[in-house]
Amino acid sequence: MLEKLDLTKKLDKKEYKKRLEFLxxxxxxxxxxxxxxKIPVIIVFEGLQGGEKGILMNRLIQPLDPRxxxxxxxxxxxxxxxxxxxxxxxxxxxxxxGKISLFDRSWYRTVLSDRFDxxxxxARLEYAYQEINSFEKQLxxxxxxxxxxxxxxxxxxxxxxxxxxxxxxxxxxxVSEQDLKRNKHYEKYLKMSEEAIQLTDSQWAPWTMIEGNQxxxxxxxxxxxxxxxxxxxxxxxxxxxxPSINSLFSKDDLKSxxxxxxxxxxxxxxxxxxxxxxxxREKISFLHGRLYSQRVPVxxxxxxxxxxxxxxxxxxxxxxxxxxxxxxxxxxxxxxWEKSHHYLWRFWEHIPKNGHIxxFDRSWYGRVMVERVEGFCKMEEWMRAYKEINELEKQLVNHGTVLxxxxxxxxxxxxxxxxxxxxxxxxxxxxxxxxxxxxxxKWDLYHQAVDEMLLKTSTVxxxxxxxxxxxxxxxxxxxxxxxxxxxxxxLGEH
Numbered sequence: 474m475l476e477k478l479d480l481t482k483k484l485d486k487k488e489y490k491k492r493l494e495f496l497x498x499x500x501x502x503x504x505x506x507x508x509x510x511k512i513p514v515i516i517v518f519e520g521l522q523g524g525e526k527g528i529l530m531n532r533l534i535q536p537l538d539p540r541x542x543x544x545x546x547x548x549x550x551x552x553x554x555x556x557x558x559x560x561x562x563x564x565x566x567x568x569x570x571g572k573i574s575l576f577d578r579s580w581y582r583t584v585l586s587d588r589f590d591x592x593x594x595x596a597r598l599e600y601a602y603q604e605i606n607s608f609e610k611q612l613x614x615x616x617x618x619x620x621x622x623x624x625x626x627x628x629x630x631x632x633x634x635x636x637x638x639x640x641x642x643x644x645x646x647x648v649s650e651q652d653l654k655r656n657k658h659y660e661k662y663l664k665m666s667e668e669a670i671q672l673t674d675s676q677w678a679p680w681t682m683i684e685g686n687q688x689x690x691x692x693x694x695x696x697x698x699x700x701x702x703x704x705x706x707x708x709x710x711x712x713x714x715x716p717s718i719n720s721l722f723s724k725d726d727l728k729s730x731x732x733x734x735x736x737x738x739x740x741x742x743x744x745x746x747x748x749x750x751x752x753x754r755e756k757i758s759f760l761h762g763r764l765y766s767q768r769v770p771v772x773x774x775x776x777x778x779x780x781x782x783x784x785x786x787x788x789x790x791x792x793x794x795x796x797x798x799x800x801x802x803x804x805x806x807x808x809x810w811e812k813s814h815h816y817l818w819r820f821w822e823h824i825p826k827n828g829h830i831x832x833f834d835r836s837w838y839g840r841v842m843v844e845r846v847e848g849f850c851k852m853e854e855w856m857r858a859y860k861e862i863n864e865l866e867k868q869l870v871n872h873g874t875v876l877x878x879x880x881x882x883x884x885x886x887x888x889x890x891x892x893x894x895x896x897x898x899x900x901x902x903x904x905x906x907x908x909x910x911x912x913x914x915k916w917d918l919y920h921q922a923v924d925e926m927l928l929k930t931s932t933v934x935x936x937x938x939x940x941x942x943x944x945x946x947x948x949x950x951x952x953x954x955x956x957x958x959x960x961x962x963x964l965g966e967h
Contacts, residue, residue: 475667480627480686489689496696497536503703504537504573510710511570511813513617516699517579520624521662522586522652523634524685526577529624532692533699534575542573547582549592556768556826558872559583559601560608564821567612569813580605584669589662590651600871602672607864609678614857615815618706619678620699623670624685628659731927731939732920735882740944750789753953757793760960761830765798768827769963770874773956774836777881778919779909780891781942783834786881786952791832799830804839816840816850816858817865824869837862841926846918859929866935875963876935879952880927881942885916 484492507514516533518526534542545566554562560580568574578586584601587593593601609619626634635652638644655662674680681698685691741749764771773790775783787801802823811819817837825831840862845855869876883891892913895905912919931937938955942948 482684482690483687484689492693500536506707508571513568514573516575517621519581523631524624544575547578611861613677620702621680624683626685630686737943739941741947746946749950754793756957761794765828770825770827771830773877774833775879781881781883789949801832804835870934881940883942887943
């Protein structure tokens with residue numbers, strides 16, 4: 474495919490200036506329309522070294538309001554980035570609604586230059602394409618416009634440009650030995666590029682090939698392509714109309730309830746609890762140190778009914794940990810800044826680096842529970858969230874993360890009992906709100922949502938652990954035992 478591109482295409486200066494003036498005016502107008510429609514845009518510049526991505530990117534953004542875009546130059550992974558999942562550094566750079574993010578190289582680096590340079594391992598390459606497609610699909614489903622540009626030039630033109638850069642004292646540093654090696658093995662690198670394009674050229678995020686031998690032609694083709702993408706995206710958004718009111722729940726009710734099968738009579742006396750708690754704390758303290766030394770990341774999330782004991786379980790869990798090595802993330806309703814991004818963005822911000830532990834008191838599962846039940850998102854949004862969540866968790870596990878998911882389960886009567894106890898205790902009254910009582914009135918709706926969540930997101934690589942929570946002693950010990958078991962298995966201690 475790439476070898477068949479006509480790289481001799483050119484524009485004369487008169488035609489170039491005429492088109493440039495028209496496209497510049499059009500781009501400025503469309504940027505304002507994108508902002509009004511709250512459409513986030515990601516523009517990716519990939520291609521062969523020497524393709525003058527920086528120059529072409531600069532020409533594209535000249536007509537734009539600089540307050541509405543950001544530019545990210547992606548180099549090799551830093552030590553900090555290597556200690557987190559592959560896509561972490563890109564999730565943290567996605568634009569808010571109505572803004573544009575431009576990437577000079579991107580997540581494709583790992584399947585292009587890093588692959589050629591043998592930085593990307595075979596293991597990573599096996600799942601990199603899947604994760605890339607998943608990343609782009611999740612964002613486009615949420616309304617992001619992707620424009621992916623691949624700059625191609627002939628081997629001779631590339632060699633000429635690299636040589637010209639090397640002859641300039643102020644530019645020589647931009648050319649590496651690997652750049653020269655990729656030019657020498659031009660056909661091999663072109664074949665890798667073609668494979669990457671074919672495996673990631675999707676309906677939702679297609680590639681646009683840019684013939685780059687002449688700067689003027691490449692400039693006009695890029696600007697024309699971006700204008701066309703902007704126009705289509707704006708028209709699509711305007712034609713969406715007012716969404717219909719959907720049922721909160723899918724038509725296919727679950728035939729059986731997972732929660733109804735939980736044995737809530739399980740209990741433990743206080744003496745047994747204290748005995749086990751002491752032993753488990755010591756084990757967790759030891760394992761925490763081993764996790765750090767072996768650079769193993771851990772994510773532990775807690776979901777459950779209001780007053781199910783999430784806070785108590787987290788407190789007992791962290792008592793045996795070094796506070797420098799873990800972070801508890803209490804998740805509440807998203808603020809306006811968080812709402813202006815994809816719903817998963819705020820959780821990627823808290824993904825731990827290798828050797829550290831992130832504990833989530835509520836998590837991304839709010840999408841398929843409270844946001845679903847309370848109507849804070851559309852039906853199609855929470856329905857596709859099951860797949861998006863499974864993909865997120867698969868990426869964490871692919872990175873080597875120990876992922877534990879606890880659902881703390883109590884019955885309706887136990888919840889009422891705990892609510893009333895909190896109201897009577899001055900030191901615990903702050904824990905109970907009118908919203909808690911209001912949510913309780915929707916117990917059956919939440920029960921159905923939780924059942925479906927457990928069914929659709931309990932995977933082989935990230936299964937749910939349902940904790941029988943009517944007895945707090947039993948619940949806390951079960952949580953700690955499951956954490957110890959998982960960490961020992963990962964560290965080979967068991």
